[in-house]
Amino acid sequence: MFELICNALLFVFLGFTYFTHVIEAKIPKSYLKNPNVLHPSAWPKAIIILLMICIVINIYKIIKKNKGNPEFGFSAFVKNSKEFFKSKMFLGMLILIAAAFILEPLGFVVTAALTMFAYGILLGEKKIWRIALISVGVALLMHILFSGLLNVTLPRGTVPFLRNFALFLENLF
Amino acid sequence: MSLGQMFASGLSAVWGGGTMFLMVVVAIILGTIFGALPGVSATMAVALGLTFTYTMGPVPAIVFLVAIYCSSITGGSITAILFKIPGVPSSAPTTFDGYPMAQRGEAGKALGVALIASAIGGLFSALVMFLLSEPLAKAALAFGQGDLFAITFLGLSILVVLDTDHILTTIISGLLGLLLACIGQDPMAGVARLTFGQVNLLSGMEMIPVLIGLFAVTEVFKQTNAKKRLSAEDGVGNKGKVNTKMPSMKELWSIKWVLLRCSIVGTVVGILPGAGATIASFMCYTMENKLSKYPEKFGTGIIDGIAASESANNAATGGAMVPLLCLGIPGGNAAAVMASALALKGVQMGPLLLTNQPEYLSATFITMIITNILMVIVAIGIAKVFAQILAIPYYYLGPIILLLATIGSYSEGNFVGVKVMVIAGIFGIIVKYMHLNSAAIVLGLVLGGMCEQHFSLAFQGAHIVTQPMNFGDIMQKIFGGLFGTPIAAIVMTACILMLLSPIYMPLLKKAKKK
Numbered sequence: 001m002f003e004l005i006c007n008a009l010l011f012v013f014l015g016f017t018y019f020t021h022v023i024e025a026k027i028p029k030s031y032l033k034n035p036n037v038l039h040p041s042a043w044p045k046a047i048i049i050l051l052m053i054c055i056v057i058n059i060y061k062i063i064k065k066n067k068g069n070p071e072f073g074f075s076a077f078v079k080n081s082k083e084f085f086k087s088k089m090f091l092g093m094l095i096l097i098a099a100a101f102i103l104e105p106l107g108f109v110v111t112a113a114l115t116m117f118a119y120g121i122l123l124g125e126k127k128i129w130r131i132a133l134i135s136v137g138v139a140l141l142m143h144i145l146f147s148g149l150l151n152v153t154l155p156r157g158t159v160p161f162l163r164n165f166a167l168f169l170e171n172l173f
Numbered sequence: 174m175s176l177g178q179m180f181a182s183g184l185s186a187v188w189g190g191g192t193m194f195l196m197v198v199v200a201i202i203l204g205t206i207f208g209a210l211p212g213v214s215a216t217m218a219v220a221l222g223l224t225f226t227y228t229m230g231p232v233p234a235i236v237f238l239v240a241i242y243c244s245s246i247t248g249g250s251i252t253a254i255l256f257k258i259p260g261v262p263s264s265a266p267t268t269f270d271g272y273p274m275a276q277r278g279e280a281g282k283a284l285g286v287a288l289i290a291s292a293i294g295g296l297f298s299a300l301v302m303f304l305l306s307e308p309l310a311k312a313a314l315a316f317g318q319g320d321l322f323a324i325t326f327l328g329l330s331i332l333v334v335l336d337t338d339h340i341l342t343t344i345i346s347g348l349l350g351l352l353l354a355c356i357g358q359d360p361m362a363g364v365a366r367l368t369f370g371q372v373n374l375l376s377g378m379e380m381i382p383v384l385i386g387l388f389a390v391t392e393v394f395k396q397t398n399a400k401k402r403l404s405a406e407d408g409v410g411n412k413g414k415v416n417t418k419m420p421s422m423k424e425l426w427s428i429k430w431v432l433l434r435c436s437i438v439g440t441v442v443g444i445l446p447g448a449g450a451t452i453a454s455f456m457c458y459t460m461e462n463k464l465s466k467y468p469e470k471f472g473t474g475i476i477d478g479i480a481a482s483e484s485a486n487n488a489a490t491g492g493a494m495v496p497l498l499c500l501g502i503p504g505g506n507a508a509a510v511m512a513s514a515l516a517l518k519g520v521q522m523g524p525l526l527l528t529n530q531p532e533y534l535s536a537t538f539i540t541m542i543i544t545n546i547l548m549v550i551v552a553i554g555i556a557k558v559f560a561q562i563l564a565i566p567y568y569y570l571g572p573i574i575l576l577l578a579t580i581g582s583y584s585e586g587n588f589v590g591v592k593v594m595v596i597a598g599i600f601g602i603i604v605k606y607m608h609l610n611s612a613a614i615v616l617g618l619v620l621g622g623m624c625e626q627h628f629s630l631a632f633q634g635a636h637i638v639t640q641p642m643n644f645g646d647i648m649q650k651i652f653g654g655l656f657g658t659p660i661a662a663i664v665m666t667a668c669i670l671m672l673l674s675p676i677y678m679p680l681l682k683k684a685k686k687k
């Protein structure tokens with residue numbers, strides 16, 4: 001059922017995109033005056049049309065394949081969805097989403113330490129102190145290695161003391 | 174300068190009393206480690222290597238940079254195998270068989286095959302370039318936009334044979350990748366498309382974060398839910414240690430034809446300006462899958478898959494030096510940095526290089542040959558050390574992979590890369606539930622922009638009209654542009670045959686049975 005819903009949503013989204021978002025700026029008149037050029041919307045529109053045709057066929061195939069399958073019903077879908085939202089995988093996704101948002105204000109060191117700590121516990125590490133220490137160590141080491149030694153730019157954070165700390169680490173070597 | 178003289182001049186330049194030789198070894202170690210670190214791409218490795226060469230003369234600088242360039246691309250396969258993080262798009266097919274082997278505890282063997290295949294591919298292309306650089310450069314120049322579109326389209330056509338059991342969902346995946354590649358400004362008019370008002374998307378979809386998200390992050394998510402996780406104990410009889418046993422001579426001998434075929438195809442594809450290592454590695458992986466006596470084992474962790482992908486992408490990377498040096502056309506980002514680094518050292522890339530500065534050309538090719546030979550020894554040592562990383566328990570390794578993925582995505586320039594990586598990771602899970610194909614999405618995304626650009630230019634150049642086009646003009650433009658030259662006509666016919674193969678192959682099989 002999840003597969004069917006996703007395909008249907010994708011179909012609707014593609015239809016919406018086809019009519020509203022393929023071209024999002026004015027095409028220069030000089031470009032349009034040239035009769036030899038390909039219109040900027042031609043390529044994406046062709047792809048969208050092909051995709052929509054394929055999705056319709058896929059939806060038909062999914063329905064045909066699952067005819068009479070009790071697992072294909074809406075109640076099974078609701079049950080599976082509930083299980084998914086309780087799963088470790090969903091929590092892992094939430095941790096990573098949170099990390100992506102705190103990366104800019106807190107910088108790499110703090111974000112990396114917090115992410116590693118939270119994800120480590122999620123994956124089954126029971127010794128809190130050990131994972132806490134390792135998380136901080138790995139975060140510091142990575143920042144020094146990549147930012148200080150290899151000149152790979154890593155976010156320093158917008159909070160002043162965290163930014164200064166990141167700069168201090170970068171200038172250690 | 175004759176070939177013999179070029180060889181002697183190149184060899185004396187690289188040997189240089191032993192100091193230069195040592196420098197090549199140092200460059201290989203640095204390049205392999207740089208390449209193996211997520212976030213440090215081949216482009217960045219060359220840029221980092223540049224800082225070591227400021228005080229060097231032109232020839233030592235060329236030798237050092239070329240050695241870093243070659244070994245960093247090879248180093249990229251280490252993360253692809255161990256963490257499912259392809260450092261460059263051309264390493265994506267390496268993950269298909271390399272990662273399952275690492276999961277089985279055969280990381281050492283997978284890395285060994287990858288490095289030896291890379292070395293053989295690189296060596297083959299370096300030798301070919303050394304012998305044929307001038308005529309090859311001229312031949313590559315003869316390729317028009319229609320021909321280049323045909324080659325790129327051939328790369329896309331392999332979609333239909335990527336997963337023959339699920340052709341429809343693979344095609345949907347490929348088309349989704351192509352659509353993702355359309356995001357941003359169109360290649361001809363510079364008009365914003367499919368950005369949904371997001372300024373950050375104007376420059377297009379960043380490829381590396383999508384790759385890292387779809388492969389590495391999705392894998393960590395899957396492992397988070399898995400009842401039995403990747404662990405060192407999976408190594409057969411290894412008592413908690415990762416098996417760093419290298420492939421035997423017998424195993425390597427069994428893939429000799431794979432290596433030869435993929436080195437040839439990789440070199441040819443690499444020589445074409447703008448075609449690149451990604452097309453080569455995907456093309457060869459699929460080609461070997463089709464030619465194999467055991468195609469069902471591809472993707473489950475066999476050395477043939479790793480050898481196909483790695484020999485092809487390294488041969489293509491070497492092949493890309495032909496348009497770079499002889500025509501001044503860089504084939505990709507890393508080649509572009511190489512070009513600027515070489516220009517900084519006074520190398521005048523282009524058709525006159527062979528007549529004005531033959532010693533630079535010979536030094537480059539001889540360095541590539543020596544680097545590829547030495548790399549087998551040096552990189553295997555490094556790979557053995559890297560393979561031990563898998564001995565770390567997954568509750569530490571998983572988060573470390575996520576952190577490395579974050580660094581890899583952020584090093585592309587901004588926070589959007591990290592967000593794209595997370596979205597791609599979650600999308601990877603949806604892709605799994607929808608039975609779509611991640612590799613096909615990546616193939617579409619990587620080749621989409623190239624394909625559209627070549628098509629637009631071929632369309633523009635064919636059957637010039639002065640008035641608004643009617644249907645006949647459009648058809649003439651399309652067919653004139655796509656089938657206008659013998660090369661394009663042959664390659665496009667091959668593409669059409671390949672695209673139609675799911676229809677006629679079962680019919681042929683049926684007829685054969687009867």
